Amino acid sequence: MMFSKKLIAGAVTSVALAGMGFVSTEVAIPMAAQEARANNTWVNDYIRYNNIKPVQIQNQEGTFNRWFGYRGGVGRPEGVVIHETATPNVGAAQYAYAFNKNWPHLYTYVHAFADDKAILNIHNTDYGVWGAGPSANNRYIQIELCEVGTTDQFARSISNDAYYTAAKLIQYGLPFIPGKTVLSHHDVSNTFGDTNHVDPDGYFGAWSYDMNQFYDLVGKYYNNLKATGSVDGAAQPAPAPAPEPAKPNPNVTKGSIWADNPASYSVPLMAFRADGTAKLSNRGLGNKTPWATDQSRMYNGHKFYRVSTNEWVEDTYAKYTPANY
Structure with a gap:
């Protein structure tokens, strides 16, 4: 960019x-x-x-x-x-x-x-x-x-x-x-x-x-x-940086979604590239079907729920229910 x-x-x-x-x-x-x-x-x-x-x-x-x-x-x-x-x-x-x-x-x-x-x-x-x-x-x-x-x-x-x-x-x-x-x-x-x-x-x-x-x-x-270990070569080390945060995984969102797309015969799926951009998958979900989900992520103002390794359903077509523990 x-x-x-x-x-x-x-x-x-x-x-x-x-x-x-x-x-x-x-x-x-x-x-x-x-x-x-x-x-x-x-x-x-x-x-x-x-x-x-x-x-x-x-x-x-x-x-x-x-x-x-x-x-x-x-x-x-x-x-x-x-x-x-x-x-x-x-x-x-x-x-x-x-x-x-x-x-x-x-x-x-x-x-x-x-x-x-x-x-x-x-x-x-x-x-x-x-x-x-x-x-x-x-x-x-x-x-x-x-x-x-x-x-x-x-x-x-x-x-x-x-x-x-x-x-x-x-x-x-x-x-x-x-x-x-x-x-x-x-x-x-x-x-x-x-x-x-x-x-x-x-x-x-x-x-x-x-x-x-x-x-x-x-x-x-x-x-x-x-x-x-010191910027001036002295015995006392320079301040060490604090441990850097690890890359956070997408939000853990264990539960299920109810997939439905009233405007079409199937629910579209998205796949995310390594650079964070998304593309439309060549597969879809059947309307009015339940799916387990374990992660979510935000993209272009929408939350997406994962239903397989790299297939995600936009919140427009998903009603989420959290898992009961």
Whole structure:
């Protein structure tokens, strides 16, 4: 699916900013870091000078229900794509709320958000999302970096973003290869041509930062995490991510349905593809017949009841009775 920064930014602004105010306080930069800022190294130096550590990854399963594996299969991503949100001063939790509310009509979703205070994972990274066009969606984990307002906030958000990226590479046994296993959305646009987005280049540039410096930080975290379990190579490990929620099975709905289609001689059956879309089966059920069901799932505003391995009856033609226990 295509990813529209303008559309989702508008949705976030309307949903997440209503009635909220933001206060920014600039933090002084050490002299050495000010000098480094001229050649884009200042953020990584600032993180080191101030002993900034990333926060723990929080897993909160969102509403995205188009479960599909990557091109290599479920649990086989090929790397991580770095996005930025394009909306100033809106945090990870607010953005996650807006995505969960609006993805069905904006057709966009990502795995995670990072700001200066939180790393929020909202979709199991064993499965793909809709963030950067079909080629990237079938290959990569995708995280959005939230735009912040102060020097200190930016450095902390970069630390969190880099930690998530390094941790995911390690989780899936992937090597760290800049431009291949860690890419910007701009890299994805150049490689596949499915989108024309160039983030996070503009936002990074506004802070005198760039992807090369981000790669340096990811590489440092990646190597230290692999060697010691800590982003700085110290004896105390960095905060470990909480166990990621497993993909939920369709709702357990044990009981029976009464199948009937007054408009035809049979009740149509639907089959679901691996990407969550549906197709009409070449079989049907007889009218006014009972069928056992053990699962249900939502699709296009309707509930479907399973009556065989991959054959489902729409609620329009099904009267459900729960099982008695």
